[in-house]
Structure formats: C-alpha cells, structure tokens
Amino acid sequence: MELVLSPEETAFRDEVRAFIAENYPAEMCVPNPETDLTKEQMLLWHRILHKKGWIAPLWPKEYGGPGWSITKRFIFEQETTRAGTLPPLAFSVTMVGPVIYTFGNEAQKKRFLPRILSGEDWWCQGYSEPGSGSDLASVRTKAVREGDHYIVNGHKTWTTLAQHADWIFCLVRTDTSAKPQSGISFLLIDMKSPGVTVRPIITIDGSHEVNDVFLENVRVPVANLIGEENKGWTYAKFLLGNERTSMAGIGRSTRYLERLKKIVKAEIPEDDPAHLEFVRDIARIELDVLALEATELRIVAQMARGIDPGPAASLFKIRGTEIFQDITELTHRAIGNYGLAIREHPVSANHFMPGPDYGHTASEKYLNSRKLSIYGGSNEIQRNIIAKAVLGL
Amino acid sequence: MDIQFTEEQELLRSSVQRLLRDQYDFDARRKIVASEEGWSRKHWSSFAELGLLAAPFSEEVGGLGGGPLATMIMMQEFGRHLLVEPFFETVVLAGGLIEDIGSATQQATYLPDIMSGEKVWALAWSEGRSRYDLGHVSTTARREGGSYVLSGTKAAVVAAPWADSLIVSARTSGERRDRNGVSLFVVDRHSPNLHLQGFRTIDGRRAAEVALMNVSVPASQMLGREGEGVAALEACRDRAIGALCAETVGAIGELNAATLEYSKTRKQFGATLGSFQVLQHRMVDMFIAHQEALSLMQHLNLSLASNEAGRSRLASGAKSKIGYAAKFVADQAVQLHGGMGMTDELNVGHYFKRISSINIQFGDPAFHVLRYAQLDAAA
Numbered sequence: 001m002e003l004v005l006s007p008e009e010t011a012f013r014d015e016v017r018a019f020i021a022e023n024y025p026a027e028m029c030v031p032n033p034e035t036d037l038t039k040e041q042m043l044l045w046h047r048i049l050h051k052k053g054w055i056a057p058l059w060p061k062e063y064g065g066p067g068w069s070i071t072k073r074f075i076f077e078q079e080t081t082r083a084g085t086l087p088p089l090a091f092s093v094t095m096v097g098p099v100i101y102t103f104g105n106e107a108q109k110k111r112f113l114p115r116i117l118s119g120e121d122w123w124c125q126g127y128s129e130p131g132s133g134s135d136l137a138s139v140r141t142k143a144v145r146e147g148d149h150y151i152v153n154g155h156k157t158w159t160t161l162a163q164h165a166d167w168i169f170c171l172v173r174t175d176t177s178a179k180p181q182s183g184i185s186f187l188l189i190d191m192k193s194p195g196v197t198v199r200p201i202i203t204i205d206g207s208h209e210v211n212d213v214f215l216e217n218v219r220v221p222v223a224n225l226i227g228e229e230n231k232g233w234t235y236a237k238f239l240l241g242n243e244r245t246s247m248a249g250i251g252r253s254t255r256y257l258e259r260l261k262k263i264v265k266a267e268i269p270e271d272d273p274a275h276l277e278f279v280r281d282i283a284r285i286e287l288d289v290l291a292l293e294a295t296e297l298r299i300v301a302q303m304a305r306g307i308d309p310g311p312a313a314s315l316f317k318i319r320g321t322e323i324f325q326d327i328t329e330l331t332h333r334a335i336g337n338y339g340l341a342i343r344e345h346p347v348s349a350n351h352f353m354p355g356p357d358y359g360h361t362a363s364e365k366y367l368n369s370r371k372l373s374i375y376g377g378s379n380e381i382q383r384n385i386i387a388k389a390v391l392g393l
Numbered sequence: 394m395d396i397q398f399t400e401e402q403e404l405l406r407s408s409v410q411r412l413l414r415d416q417y418d419f420d421a422r423r424k425i426v427a428s429e430e431g432w433s434r435k436h437w438s439s440f441a442e443l444g445l446l447a448a449p450f451s452e453e454v455g456g457l458g459g460g461p462l463a464t465m466i467m468m469q470e471f472g473r474h475l476l477v478e479p480f481f482e483t484v485v486l487a488g489g490l491i492e493d494i495g496s497a498t499q500q501a502t503y504l505p506d507i508m509s510g511e512k513v514w515a516l517a518w519s520e521g522r523s524r525y526d527l528g529h530v531s532t533t534a535r536r537e538g539g540s541y542v543l544s545g546t547k548a549a550v551v552a553a554p555w556a557d558s559l560i561v562s563a564r565t566s567g568e569r570r571d572r573n574g575v576s577l578f579v580v581d582r583h584s585p586n587l588h589l590q591g592f593r594t595i596d597g598r599r600a601a602e603v604a605l606m607n608v609s610v611p612a613s614q615m616l617g618r619e620g621e622g623v624a625a626l627e628a629c630r631d632r633a634i635g636a637l638c639a640e641t642v643g644a645i646g647e648l649n650a651a652t653l654e655y656s657k658t659r660k661q662f663g664a665t666l667g668s669f670q671v672l673q674h675r676m677v678d679m680f681i682a683h684q685e686a687l688s689l690m691q692h693l694n695l696s697l698a699s700n701e702a703g704r705s706r707l708a709s710g711a712k713s714k715i716g717y718a719a720k721f722v723a724d725q726a727v728q729l730h731g732g733m734g735m736t737d738e739l740n741v742g743h744y745f746k747r748i749s750s751i752n753i754q755f756g757d758p759a760f761h762v763l764r765y766a767q768l769d770a771a772a
Binding site for chain 1: 519521522523524525526548549551590591592593594595596600602660661662669671672724727728731732734735736737738742743745746749750753754757759760763
C-alpha cells in the first residue's frame, strides 16, 4: 500500500531510495545492527545523513531540518526503514533535539543543536527510575539549587546506550512539596561530570543495551536547565509524544515478514503440515500490518491537512509492538530445533552457531522484543491513555 | 482425579526439595551455568547418592521402581529450580530407551553407570531439516563386517558436550523420511571421526552439532531391532513429554508466585500493581493456566505409568496445551515485572527462556496439536 504521491513526491522517493542504495555503509550490514556495532560504526550512517542534510527530518529548517512536508517526512521514514538502515540515535535527534529547540534558550540551542546534528554528542535518556516506571511523575532524583549549580542525587535506570553517551537529559525533582507533576525539572547533564556512574544491565538475550546511571552529588550548571524550573513535566510529555509516533514500525515489520517468508520456504517443505500453518500465520500478520499501515496512512493524510492526530501514537505503539513480537516469535518457531541456540555476547566469530545464517539472530530477537510492550510507556499504559483521552472513560 | 501420592513418593519429593533448596538457589545455578563446563558434577553425585538417578527405573534393571510418577515429581522440582544438569537427557531419554528396548546385556552394561552417576548420556535424533519428525533421518549406518559405519550430522544435541555416550538414530535402509529403516546406536562420544561443535542454548545449557564422519560402531551396540528405531523414539518422546510437562508446571508455578508477590509489593500511581483490575484478571488467567497444566500433567503421567493405549495421543495433547499455557504465563510474567523481567539478573527471564526452549524440544505446541488431531482421525 502506498500514499498517492505527486510527481515531485515520487521523484523524492526515488531519490531517497537511490541515496540509500549508494551510500549505506557496508560495514553496518551485520547480523544484528542493534548489538553488533561499535559506537563509531553506528555513527557512520548518521554522519552521511548529516552531510546530506537529511539527519533530522522532523526539525524546522532554521535549526538544520530539511524543511520537508509531512508526506515527504513519511516517505523518508518508509524508505529508510524498509531498507533496514539503522535509524539515527532517537534520544538525540527525535527526543532531546526538539525539546531544546522548542523550550530551550538561544544559548542552549546554539551550543547543543549543531552537535546533535553532527553526531558529536551522543545523548541518553534519564527518565525511568527503579521506583518510577509507568508512573514516571513519581521520579525521586533530586536537584537542589546551590548558587549557579544544581546538586543532583539519584538513580536512573533502563538508560539505553548510556555506555556511549556524552550527555544525559534528566527528569529531576526540584520541588518536593508540590504535586508530583509540578515539581519536576528538565536538566541536561554532562556524563563526564564527577559523580556520574554507569553500570551495565544485561538483558535476557545476553546483550548490553541498557544501564543503571547513578548520580551522586553531581554539580550541574543552572545554565543546563531547560525552560522553567518545575515545568519539566510539560517538556517530558512533549518528548514522549515524539517517542511514540515512530512505533508503528511498518517498514521494519514488512522487512522481517519478507525474511520470515524466505526462512519458511527454505526450512519447511510444502508437504509438511506445518507449512500451511506458517503460511496462514504469516498471512494473518500481514493483514495486521496492512491494517495498521492503512491507519497510519489515513492519519498522515489527516495531519497533512492540519488535523491533530490526538493519541494515535498510542494506537501505533500498541499494535506496532504486538505485531513485531508476533513476527519475531514466528521466526523463532520457523527455525525449529535451531531455536535452541543463541549467540554469545559480545559477538565473536570464534563462537560456533549451528544452522543457516538467517537463523542466527532469531533467538536473541525473539527474547529482546519482549521489551517492546514494556518500554516507552507499557502497552497497558497506552491503553489507559486511549481509554481516557479517546473514549472518555 | 487427583493423585494421592504414596509415602514413598512424598519422601522423594521432600528430599529433592530439601537438596535443591539447600544447594541450588538461583545464585548457585548462575555460577554453575557460568562455569567452564556449564554443569555441576558435584551436584550430579549428590543426585546419585540420593537415588534420584535410579528412582524411575524398574527394580528388574536395578532401579527403585518409581516409574513416570517419580520422574514427574522430580522434574517438577527441577523446573522450579531451573536445573541444568542432564537428568532429562541421561535418565529419561537414554536410560528410558535402554530400559525399554535394550537387550539384557546392554541394560546390564549401561544402566548401572547411569544410576550411579558415573556416565552422562545424550540423545542425537534431530537433524538440520528434520524439524520434529523422528523419522526424518539422513544419517546413514552401513554394515561392514561386525560393525556399522555411521555418517551424517545431528543438529542441536542438548548435553552432548557433557556426555560420555550418545544414542544416535541412523538409517539402515529406506529413504530419508521413511518411518521404517531407522535404527538406534550407542556411540561413544569420544569415538574417532566423531566431531562436536558446541554452543550455548537459550536456557543456559550446552548443546552441540554432532558430525559423524564414518564412525565405526560394533554391531552389538545397536539398540533395539534394526529398522524399528522410530517406534522406539516415539515411545521415548511420550516419556520425554511427561517429564517436560512436569518441568514446565514447576516453572509456571514459580512464575506465578513471583508475579503475584511482585504485584503485591510494587507500587505505581500510589497503589500496588495488584490493585489494578486489568492486572488482576491477567493473573487470574495465569492461575487458571497453572491449574489446568498441573491437572493435565498428572493425567498424562498416570496414563504413562499404566501404559494406557491412548497415552501417545494424550502426550501430544498435553505438550500442546501445557506449552501454550506456559507461553502465556511466561509472556505475562515478564510483562508484569516490567523492565525487571527483561534482566538477566532476575530469575523471571530465565524461566521464560527455559519455557521457550521446552516449547521447541520434541515438537512445539502447534506440531503437537496437529498430531493430537491426526491420531484421533486415525483411531
């Protein structure tokens, strides 16, 4: 299914397609780009997109965005995900960047935005805490004003790729007497500050993506406060909205489904009764994708006409993650007994993995994708949002 | 229907429980899994001393005569503790086959060493393209004088890197997917021309791909009758399913207990997770899944113990139903634990992985629901 494109939009789509084909670094084509690349390798594509002026489709032109229409942005997203390119670091480009240009002061914009675009600064997200997951407004990390600095103490967790980060944007409590939502501030903290410690959290797939970040008497210049003190919750909500829009993940799901079809074709002979069952299951998921894609296109078309999508992002998040979990589960099932094997991390060519190459990441993807219905606001929370904001319950 | 366990069976359960409680908590297991070998010979010896490795075998072959119910009792506890030692592979699979179809000489040669904990075994039946078809065998065994010469590759043989001996299925006649013509052989794991490539499994065990490049095996090491290996493997699979279902039920029980406990202590939005109705209903469904799985597990193992005619069909039914139930519980246990459920640090994710692995071993729930239906149509 495609949007109805004007000749100019069609030309743009072809241009994006050709650019990816010609420029996507071969070095980044590894079995599992999310776990197998070094920081430097991850940044290769980022830098290429930056040079081309395409690194931040969402950003207004004055801050370095390409100035695309909603439709063009959507085309770009579609083409890059279908091709399986590693998206630029979301915490930098999609999350903190827009917060800074929307709510930050001139000095902050000047200081941080160019370095986000160029990839010089790697950002991570200091939102969740051990006691604050779904209930984010209960954050307890405290920032106490002392002259020109805040003294920050607390413990952030599930911090994705903090091991690579130069900066962390944090929700901190600046007023303990106010209502939970009203006492929060949005603070930018240099990861090199004394008192910042990163501790790896290994997940069930064996990889190291997330971390604990401990903040112990960290001195943060007041100049690093975004907007007004105690207004951080407004900025945080703005950011979470951005986090969820890309979660339909149609391009990724489509790509994984194509791969699954190839695996089934290779692994399961047509006269095996399991074959028909896989064919049926794949078709069912394909229809799930089709329905979600149609919904996404309908909403994109509405947005292009200036209609507010409301909490559509929650719908995308719920269905997009459920669909991807179904695909990774079915892929894991498709490889049969080889699904018992899992790659060791850090990945090395010295470790033997049995079975065909296409099955080597099936186990870890299946395990890793369990996180999708938990992070970025659990799917239970997303359903609450729709119940409240759409259904008025 | 509820099993009234005998005093002997209760004693077996409590002694396994005591042993594992004292020596096999989650941290101890973590160390074992991370160790060079990946399993604990010390614990294996304790199992032997307690008589666990002899418990299911009949008294005629020197066992304690506990049968499938003894296996069920032990496997349930092993499931609760995520035991990685190769009890299933050595005692249930290999030991069961030797007891079932081995000659008196073979029983006398192999079983004492299994029961005493001297030797570890693994069963090499699956191949690259076999999926869950026991008769899909490309590995060949060709007769040469007083020996058979085995050639082929066996895939994903769990516990092979730990094993002293393997039982290998190989074709003595017929075409690749013929039901007839498959024979079973006892093969020394250290035989010349036998090569292992080891790897880790998702549930913290070790497995290997086993390449047999003209491995010579004395004809006396053929297990059971020539060409009738598939029927023997099917019976073996029924017993295996009885054991794996019990292990699954043990794991489900622990996941439910952990999730319930967490939901009563974890607070968000000023209330415990357990006070949210949507999560209450989820946990009720998890409870129901456990109850049904437990019942079906007992039903199946009673049927295995009394050699009932419909046991093979029931085994497939149970593998499917309990497999789906376990998948549901494992998914929800991780989900309700939030990010913590995703960590290597917490046991919840490890139960998830063991359940995922059991759902592959000897056929996934979808495979078995179909077999259940087909056996009904055939009846």
